Amino acid sequence: MALTKRNVTVALVTGLALALVALPGCTTTKVVTAPAGVAADTVTASGSGAAQAAPDTAEVSLGVTTTSSDAKAALDDASRAAERIAAAVKKLGVAGKDIQTRDLSVYPQTTERDGKQVITGYQASLSVQVKVRDMARLGEVISAANAAGANTIDGPWFTVDDPAPFRAEAMEAAVKDARSSAEAMAKAAGRSIGAVLSMSSSDVGVSPRPLARMALAEAAQAVPIEPGELDISANVVVVFELE
Template sequence: MRLALRSLALATVLAFGSLAMTVDAQTVAVPTYAADGTLLSVSAQAEARRAPDIATVSAGVVTQAADANGALRQNAEQMAKVVAAIRAAGVAERDVQTAGVNLNPQYRYVENQPPAITGYQASNNVNVIVRDIAKLGRILDALVANGANQINGPTFDIDQKEPVLDEARRAALEKARKRADMYAQSLGMHVRRIVSIDETGGASIPRPVPMMAMAKMARDEATPISPGENVLSVSLNVVFELGK
């Protein structure tokens, strides 16, 4: 019986050891290449441009009163009108998110005396996503008309980035392949295959709108908005195998 248990324990250790070796081999797998091959690492960057189709703006209300309750109550009443204006503009509930509610005492400072509270300031801010940029100027005007006294933004973005990034990826890969072909031909070799691809980037960079479009928007009655265009950038590090 003791011999059987010892054999079972040994078999278990061997089984777990084999499993550990398999897992380690998978996690540290290194790409292989032919003995007569040469590895070439190429970096390439490409951009894809699109006009932004969404904008994010921060809108809020700041109020002051002699006591904390009064400042917060006034703020709530004024902010309710602002939120109602956002809803009336057709902004969906999922596109409105509270960014912060703050209540802070206001102090008077006199030399050689401790600070004295003179009142309280309350603030409430919401982040609003506008999916129809053509309406953004009028939405901002409506917010201010209904009590918003704090506006920040807008920040323009592209809602569906992946198709745009795919365009940049294809362009970067094509650029890397052409560069690899050039090196291979210079060495009297050819590109056998791609060993690995490492991607970085995906940043969205806003670009200014042309002056003609700005002048056209400036004639609008609403607050002028110039969305310009956004640039999505992708960088690739591609390792090629070259051979004769």
């Protein structure tokens, strides 16, 4: 069957929408296709939006490193330290479900003697990942973990426990931005925009805000921590009908 000019153009618009969805890193949130009989002239616009959120959750990695002449002894020492850390943070209200032991390793320490590598002992290390929901006690949690045996501290990383409302706010702003751009382009061409034919988004989401690794001297006292605000962003591509 021969294709009319309108059919070809509608097919190209549909193909463009599908191609945008297939781009690496893009997550489709919604696609709306034009019904039969809709005018084929279109304008495509991108938009970005952001929302700010006060963090209500923090994660911190509490590391333990031990050494011994025996591999099992080094591992046992690290395990006991992890248990002490978990017990200490639980006393400050951290739930068991928010404590996770990870990155366990044991490896030999060696030195060179008479041209040969000789094992002199063993080093064991692990980390205890802790999620703190009571932000007011974050400094206390870090200090208590340090006192219980944590000798490296990474984080904290700040985030929000439920980012959905902020993502929706950022998405709404991004769509408004795309509409504003499309209206400006259409006006410059002596046209106006109509219905939305398709849209796609790449969900950037929440970027956890980290602090630099803390020195042990800083962790010896309750650490004052200011989490600031998080930026939650969204990007969209929208295809509008031209009138």
